[in-house]
Amino acid sequence: MFKEVFFKELKELAAIQGGPGNEQKVVKLLVEWFKPYSDKVEVDHMGNIFAYKYGKQPGPTIMVSAHSDEIGCVVRDIDEHGFLRVERTGGMLEALMIGRKVQVNDHFGVIGVKAGHLQTPEERKKVPSIYDLYVDIGVTSKQEVREMGIQIGDPITYISDLDRFSNRDLICGKAIDNRSCCVLLLELFKALEQDEFNGTLVGVIAVQEEVGLRGAKVATYKLNPDYAFVLDTIPGADTPDSLGSGYPIGIGQGPVIPALAGGGVRGNIMSRQMKQVITKFAEQLDIPYQLAVMSGATTDLAAVHLEREGILGGAITFARRYSHSPVEVANLNDFEQGFVLLKELIRNQDQWGSMEFI
Secondary structure, three states: OHHHHHHHHHHHHHOOOOOOOOOHHHHHHHHHHHHHHOOEEEEOOOOOEEEEEEOOOOOOEEEEEEEOOOOEEEEEEEOOOOOEEEEEEOOOOHHHHOOOEEEEOOEEEEEOOOOHHHOOHHHHOOOOOHHHOOEEOOOOOHHHHHHOOOOOOOEEEEOOOOEEOOOOOEEEEOOHHHHHHHHHHHHHHHHOOHHHOOOEEEEEEEOOOOOOOHHHHHHHHHHOOOEEEEEEEEEOOOOOOOOOOOOOOOOOOOOEEEEEEOOHHHOEEOOHHHHHHHHHHHHHOOOOOEEEEEOOOOOOHHHHOOOOOOOEEEEEEEEEEOOOOOOEEEEHHHHHHHHHHHHHHHHOHHHOOOOOOO
16 A cells, blocks of 8 residues: 555656756655644745654654755747757766756746767767757747747756556656655655654755755754754666676665765765664564665755754665656655665654764
C-alpha cells in the first residue's frame, strides 16, 4: 500500500515545474497536503515550509527536511526571432539537454538541436556549450515571446512524466531528486500519532538546494533544532559505466547513509553519534543499508550542521541512477525501507543513547 500511495503522490508532485527560486506551485500543493496531518504549518518569505507536530510530552526538537526544487535553467536572453538563450540553475548537463521537451513558465518548448545533416564531422563529436543552446517555443519574434508573458529570468525545466518499469518497483522520471523525499516526509507525518513520540517534530521542505543549500541554511537558523535528519537522493553506481568505480552504491539495496558527502566547505562528515544511531536502528529493524563516501555530491546536511553552535544531524538518502537527468531511476523499496527506519527513529528517540562528543 505504501508504494502505491507513494508513487501516486510523487507522480503528481514531480510533474510540477519548480526550479530553484521558482518553487511556488510545489510549495502550495505541499502546504495543502501537510495541513491535515500537522498541528501548525508555516511558510517563510523564501518559500521554506515548516510543518509542526507536537508529541505527548516535552522533549527535543527534531527537524526532518527534504528540498522542493529541481534542477533547471532560466531565460538568459531572447533573440529577435523568439529563440530563448538559457542559464543553468543547478546541475543541468548539456549532453542531456539537447532535443529535450521543456516547460518555460508554463509554456511548451524544446531545446533545439542542429540537424545531423548540417553538422560538420567535428561538430558531431562535441557537446555544445550551454551558451550555444536555445529553446524554441514556436514563435517567430521577440514581441510574440513578450505577449506570452515570458521574460528574462523565467524558469525552464524538463517535461518528463513519472513512469514505472515492467518491474513495478522501479520508477523513472524527472525531479525524483528530491520530490521523492518530500513525499516520504509527508507519509511520515501521516503515520505518526502525537502519543507515539516526545518533543516536537518539524518537517521542513527547503527551497533552493540545487544552487547552494540556501533554504536549509535559513530554515535551520530559524528552528535551531536539537537534532536533524536530512532526506535526499544520491547518485548510484550500479550501471555498466560506473561499476568498479570504488563507490559501491546501487538502487534496491536499501537506504544510503553518507558518512562523507561533498568536499571542501560544502561538504559534511556525518557525526559519529548520528551515524551510529541510524545504523543501529537499521540493524535492529533488519533493514539493509549502504554506507557511502561521495566527495562529488552533497546534501542540505552540509549547511544544516554548521548553523548556530552546530547541529547534530544525519542524512538518510536514496540511490538514483542517471542523476540530474529527465530519466532518473529509483527503487520504491528503498523509500519504503527508509520510511520505516525514520518512523522508528522518531518514535524511539529515548533509545538513541548518549549524544556526547566524548
